[in-house]
Every structure is written in structure tokens, then in C-alpha cells.
Amino acid sequence: MSMIAAFYGGKSILITGATGFMGKVLMEKLFRTSPDLKVIYILVRTKAGQTTQQRVFQILNSKLFEKVKEVCPNVHEKIRAIYADLNQNDFAISKEDMQELLSCTNIIFHCAATVRFDDPLRHAVQLNVTATQQLLLMASQMPKLEAFIHISTAFSNCNLKHIDEVIYPCPVEPKKIIDSMEWLDDAIIDEITPKLIGDRPNTYTYTKALGEMVVQQESGNLNIAIIRPSIVGATWQEPFPGWVDNLNGPSGLIIAAGKGFLRSIRATPMAVADLIPVDTVVNLTLAVGWYTAVHRPKSTLIYHCTSGNFNPCNWGKMGFQVLATFEKVPFERAFRRPNADFTTNTITSQYWNAVSHRAPAIIYDFYLRLTGRKPRMTKLMNRLLRTVSMLEYFVNRSWEWSTYNTEMLMSELSPEDQRVFNFDVRQLNWLEYIENYVLGVKKYLLKEDMAGIPEAKQHLRRLRNIHYLFNTALFLIAWRLLIARSQMARNVWFFIVSFCYKFLSYFRASSTLKV
């Protein structure tokens, strides 16, 4: 029997961000391995016209939770959705709900955040700093709380090459940042943002670092741990391989490449692609929750959940395997044949962006206009290129994260716990994982049926023929224009024609002689 699974039995667990990519997998794992847990409280806001109950119903009835229904048939009774909006200072939680949370919660997993790279600083601070501070205040009023697990990111200190399992101070105290957001107007905030984030690439990584400082400063007597995952990708093993439900990280770019929109990305092929499967992150998170509550370390421990130290992959290998998988399992209705490559400098990157991204989009929009349809490709391509420019920072660098605490934790687990809560990425086969990732993007993000593969391949063959015809026509037009303007070209052309004529005459003559 797993000690970790038994630990969560009978517990009341609060998860923020439970409707997110990681939060869903965390909930699923808890229900599947500890079906005798008492309750999981989740803070849920209304979104896209759905009530909190409708959102929870949709999650529990999704494919991700299929196995949970077998081991925990009464899962609906064990999940308690509480309306909350972390944009509000008191989370807009009702008094009754707050009273229940404060009096009953045993473990907190704080996953909620804004993960957008381009959020205005005010919004990122509200969600990634102020909300964390507010949750810590709530935690300090929970008499039964055994552990508070904060999910940060391995990139919170991406301005450093080597990152230890420590909290690095930011130049400006979080409290001063939080206070200034209350009276500065948006224009001033936008102006000072570059100075505040310094050599970090975006407001996301900066506010995650601030959030860690808040955890350190306002932890009081709380029993806290911080987990820093790197680039979280689709599931590796459980509940099944390849599950993913958002466009973040590599997922969106895999779609863009598979649909033929993305043809090049400025990346360093040998740079470490520090991906970490979401189920691996969740297994480590639950192990950390158990270890923090049972062993009560004297200080806040930080756990790096990364793969580069144990089983490194690189972007060249990932890109190669992604393209190889497209050959076997193409996406449907591709705009062009998938054929992407990494460029390693800005000039070639700008050239390919013009030739392979912007020009085809303009040509296609011209065709749409000619056929009386609304042009859309240029707008989509510009947004994709903006997304790519935001992600390029992470594919042109490598980092080293120390993993002493993660390795220590692994050594503390029994063999049964190492099996049930496996976060040992040394066992990960990257080629298999990446192939399953692409298949998962096709099945769970694009909702494409595997039965459509023959038609998708037929479509790609049509695109290939159109591509050849287009290139041939382009060559003939260019050659015709060249001949009209250049005597040299005409001489070459006549030489080729006369050579072909003589060869054919000789060939015909020799074949009649043989008869």
C-alpha cells in the first residue's frame, strides 16, 4: 500500500487553479489513488457563460476522469466547488464558504496563476502575487492545515544560468509592488514595467519570482514547500499518455507546425528542451505534500521539477520527432505540408518569416478576396508570429537547475510510492513521449479522429502536387522573363533545346537501326 495515497485518505484538500491544465491532472490523480479522501475544495470562477457547477460537471465527465469513475463512483459528492475570483482581494468567497475552508482544510495546493507572458503587470501582480498573499493569510487561519504547497515555475529566475533550490530576492520588495499597483495608473505601470522586470523576459516570470518572495516573507508558522516545474507538457503515462488541454508551451506550436502555418522558428537546436510531463509534476507535487506534512522540514524547501539534469532532450531532437510524427499521423485540413525548421540567427529568421509566413498569408488573403471571402490569414499569421517571438526566449537558452531536494525526496519514497507517484524522468523515452504528445494534440486538442488519417494523407498529397505545380509555374515565369531580358539566358536556352533535340534524334536513329 502506498503511504502517500494513504496519507491523503480522509483529508480535506483545497486546490486553486483546479480547472487549469495542471489542476485537473492533480485532482484526477488524488481521486484515483486516494478515493477515500474526505473532500477536495476547488476555487472556481464562472467563465465563458458557464456556472461553476457546469464547469465542474464538464471536467468530471471528460475523458481525463474516465478511470476515476471506476474507483471513485461518488466523486461528485467529494468535490466541493466554491465560487471564487482571485482578481478580487477577498476572492469574492462567501462567508459560509470561507468559514468552511478555514475550519476544515488540511492541505493546500496553490496552482492558480496567470501564465500569459504578455499580461499587463497589474493583472499579473494581482494573480501571481497578491492572490498568493491573500491565500497565505487564509492559510494562517486554518487550524487543521498540515501543508501549503505553492506551484511556481523553474523560470522564475530565468535571468540566471544556474538556479539553486533557493528563493532569489527581487530588486523591489513585493509589498512595494503590490501597494504601487493600487495607485499607479495603467500608463505609468506600462512605462515602468520594463525597468521592474529587468533582465527577465516577461511579467509572468517576474511575478512568479515575486510570488515566491511573498511565500517566504509571509509564511509565518506555515508548513510550506515550493515546486518549480519547467515546461509542462502532455501526460507521459497517466491516466493515459498524451493528454493535454491547452495551447500553452509547445502544444500551440505543434498545432501551428502540423497545420503548416509555422515553417521556421528561431531556436538553438542543441539547447536543452526542458519539458516535464504534467503527470510527473503532479506525482512530485503529491509526494511533496505528503513529505512536507509528515516530516515538517524546518524551512521552506524548493523542489525543481525539471528533466535536463536527469534525462536531457534538445530542441533539435524534439523538432525532428514532431515532424516525423506528422509524416505518420498528419493533422487534418492542413494549410500547407508540415515542413518546419529551426533558424539560428535573426536575419535568416526574418527572411523566412517574410518568405514562408507573411508572403503566403498575403497571397492566400488575396485569393480569399478574389473568391468573395473575408481575408483572415494575415491576422492569424501575425498573432502566431507574435506568440513565437514570446516563446523564442525559452528555446534559445539552456539552464541548469540543482535537484538536490527532488533527489532527496525520491530517496525518501518506498518502492511502492516510487511506483505509484513516479517522478523519475530518467525512465522517460523522449521519442515515444514526443510522438504521444503529437498524437494527444491531434486527439484531445484538435478533436481529430484517427480514422481520418487516410483522408489527411490524401490532402497532403494534393498540397504537395499544388506546391510542385506552383513552383514549376513560378520557375517558368521567371525563366521566360529572364530570357526576354538576357542574351546569355537565350543562348543557354537554345543550347539546352538543341542538345535535347540532338539527343532525341540520336536516340530515335539508334532505336530504328536496332529493329
Ligand SMILES: CCCCCCCCCCCCCCCCCCCC(=O)SCCNC(=O)CCNC(=O)[C@H](O)C(C)(C)COP(=O)(O)OP(=O)(O)OC[C@H]1O[C@@H](n2cnc3c(N)ncnc32)[C@H](O)[C@@H]1OP(=O)(O)O
Ligand atoms: C522545427 C519543428 C518545429 C515543430 C514545433 C516544435 C515545438 C517547439 C516548442 C517550443 C515551445 C517552447 C515553449 C516554452 C515555454 C516555456 C514557458 C515557461 C513555462 C511556464 O512556466 S508557464 C507556460 C505557460 N505559458 C505559455 O506557454 C505562454 C502562454 N501564452 C501566452 O502568453 C499568449 O498566448 C501569448 C504567447 C502571449 C500570445 O498572446 P495573444 O497574442 O493574445 O494570443 P492568444 O493567447 O490570444 O492566442 C492567439 C491565438 O494563438 C493561439 N495560441 C495561443 N497560445 C499559443 C501558442 N503557445 N502557440 C501557438 N498558438 C497559440 C490561440 O489559440 C489564439 O488563436 P485564436 O484562434 O483563439 O485567436
Ligand SMILES: NC(=O)C1=CN([C@@H]2O[C@H](COP(=O)(O)OP(=O)(O)OC[C@H]3O[C@@H](n4cnc5c(N)ncnc54)[C@H](OP(=O)(O)O)[C@@H]3O)[C@@H](O)[C@H]2O)C=CC1
Ligand atoms: N504550463 C506550464 O508549462 C507551467 C505552469 N507552471 C505553473 O503551474 C500552475 C498551473 O499552470 P497551468 O495549469 O498550466 O495554468 P492554466 O492557465 O491551465 O490554469 C490556471 C488556473 O488558474 C485559474 N485562475 C486564473 N485566474 C483566475 C482567477 N481570476 N480566479 C480564479 N482562478 C483563476 C484558472 O482558472 P480558469 O479556468 O477559470 O481560468 C486555472 O484554473 C501555475 O502556477 C503556473 O505558473 C509552472 C511551470 C510551467
